Amino acid sequence: MRILTVDDDEFVTRAIKRTLGGLDYQVDTANSVTQAGELFSNNEYDLVLTDLNMPDGDGLSVIRQVKEAWPYTEVVVVSGHGTIARAVEATKAGAFYFLEKPVDPDQLEILVQKALERRSLVAESNNLRAQLKERTQYLDIVGSSKPMQAIFETIESIAKTDANVLIVGESGTGKELIANAIHYNSLRAKKPFIKVNCAALPRELIESELFGHIKGAFTGAQGDKRGLITAAEGGSLLLDEIGEMPIEVQPKLLRVLQDRRYRRIGSDREIEVDFRLICSTNRTPSEAIESGHLREDLFYRINTVTVEVPPLRERQEDIQQLGEHFLKRYAEKYDKPLMTLSSDVYERMFEYSWPGNVRELQNVIERAVLMTKGTTLTLEHLAITKAQTKEEPQPKVKVEEYENLTLDEVEREIVRRALERTGGNKQAAAQLLGIYRPRIYNLMKKHKIPDIGKE
Numbered sequence: 001m002r003i004l005t006v007d008d009d010e011f012v013t014r015a016i017k018r019t020l021g022g023l024d025y026q027v028d029t030a031n032s033v034t035q036a037g038e039l040f041s042n043n044e045y046d047l048v049l050t051d052l053n054m055p056d057g058d059g060l061s062v063i064r065q066v067k068e069a070w071p072y073t074e075v076v077v078v079s080g081h082g083t084i085a086r087a088v089e090a091t092k093a094g095a096f097y098f099l100e101k102p103v104d105p106d107q108l109e110i111l112v113q114k115a116l117e118r119r120s121l122v123a124e125s126n127n128l129r130a131q132l133k134e135r136t137q138y139l140d141i142v143g144s145s146k147p148m149q150a151i152f153e154t155i156e157s158i159a160k161t162d163a164n165v166l167i168v169g170e171s172g173t174g175k176e177l178i179a180n181a182i183h184y185n186s187l188r189a190k191k192p193f194i195k196v197n198c199a200a201l202p203r204e205l206i207e208s209e210l211f212g213h214i215k216g217a218f219t220g221a222q223g224d225k226r227g228l229i230t231a232a233e234g235g236s237l238l239l240d241e242i243g244e245m246p247i248e249v250q251p252k253l254l255r256v257l258q259d260r261r262y263r264r265i266g267s268d269r270e271i272e273v274d275f276r277l278i279c280s281t282n283r284t285p286s287e288a289i290e291s292g293h294l295r296e297d298l299f300y301r302i303n304t305v306t307v308e309v310p311p312l313r314e315r316q317e318d319i320q321q322l323g324e325h326f327l328k329r330y331a332e333k334y335d336k337p338l339m340t341l342s343s344d345v346y347e348r349m350f351e352y353s354w355p356g357n358v359r360e361l362q363n364v365i366e367r368a369v370l371m372t373k374g375t376t377l378t379l380e381h382l383a384i385t386k387a388q389t390k391e392e393p394q395p396k397v398k399v400e401e402y403e404n405l406t407l408d409e410v411e412r413e414i415v416r417r418a419l420e421r422t423g424g425n426k427q428a429a430a431q432l433l434g435i436y437r438p439r440i441y442n443l444m445k446k447h448k449i450p451d452i453g454k455e
Contacts, residue, residue, distance in 0.1 A: 006050040033057030052079040067094040072123040074115040145315040159185035167280040169309030172359030175280040183236040191235030199244035217266025232275040242279040243288040312354040326365035412447035
């Protein structure tokens with residue numbers, strides 16, 4: 001720790017240096033405000049001890065210089081001209097403590113130790129606060145909830161690797177933003193990031209789009225076409241809604257991932273490729289495999305790391321932060337004054353189940369900003385009603401109904417009833433039981449419960 005003592009009395013500065021130097025602190029001395037200013041320009045100090053009355057200036061100016069240059073540096077005033085008014089003035093300027101002369105060495109030692117401990121704590125606290133602020137808006141991903149912080153940590157852990165990533169979550173949860181964060185924090189950030197929506201491409205065109213073709217490969221192929229896989233060379237390839245990729249195309253993708261080479265349609269020449277694969281899906285992988293939409297061998301190849309994005313209803317603590325984030329964004333976009341959300345709007349937002357997740361919240365706030373003429377958004381501007389909010393909890397089942405059943409039989413019956421009540425909708429049944437959707441599939445398989453309907 002480095003300490004500066006400023007006093008026009010050389011006896012005082014020497015005494016302080018002797019006392020603190022013996023405690024392994026590095027102590028510099030200055031006998032004027034001017035000399036202190038020269039030291040400030042070339043050095044940073046953890047603690048400054050200063051007198052108030054000096055021939056060429058006021059010790060208050062020393063405090064202000066210190067706080068302007070190094071906000072975390074503590075200042076202790078050591079003065080023989082102490083008054084309550086001067087002590088208050090020094091404290092307002094940022095002094096940690098006001099110590100009267102003559103200085104007791106033991107008291108000085110304890111005070112210096114406390115000041116330096118406080119300096120470390122304040123610096124650490126501000127550093128953590130800055131990190132949290134940065135991480136709650138990670139490349140436009142907003143969220144300070146535990147699930148989102150865990151996702152941010154995962155991104156930081158895997159971004160600079162070439163591991164294949166599978167992002168799983170409902171529509172509107174921000175899967176593409178997470179894919180962006182992974183790519184743009186990777187070593188491939190300056191290379192192309194090609195995005196392919198497998199659900200949006202016609203089945204008969206997706207193979208040609210991905211792998212390309214040569215002239216005459218099929219009717220209508222009037223020239224050579226470079227595939228999107230080649231376009232991603234050196235960068236990353238995002239296959240959005242991988243569960244919608246035609247099952248007959250998946251083996252060819254699997255071979256590319258295994259061999260890092262492929263052939264364009266109609267060509268015998270193999271092309272070597274180097275890209276990082278990121279996939280996303282709103283289907284639960286086990287559901288996609290069981291329903292025949294996703295090959296199991298491909299699944300094991302693409303999910304080296306799986307990032308599960310929770311729906312908005314499962315991270316309610318992010319709703320306020322997201323609402324204010326979008327409010328600021330659209331107020332700026334549409335040149336509106338700074339706006340606030342009324343308390344009843346917050347209440348309604350917390351009640352609502354947000355089936356469209358973050359995307360729906362974003363659209364609701366954008367519409368509200370456009371519709372309001374004032375500076376406060378109220379319920380009349382919010383395009384959600386009480387009828388759309390979460391259902392009241394269902395009454396509990398009587399224990400007597402299951403008193404003669406085993407625990408496994410009770411579990412089977414509860415899951416079966418939940419599926420009956422929701423018409424076979426597994427997502428709704430999972431919500432009803434307060435469990436994650438993949439758990440429903442595991443329980444159905446465990447108890448051999450037939451699929452009573454389609455979602």
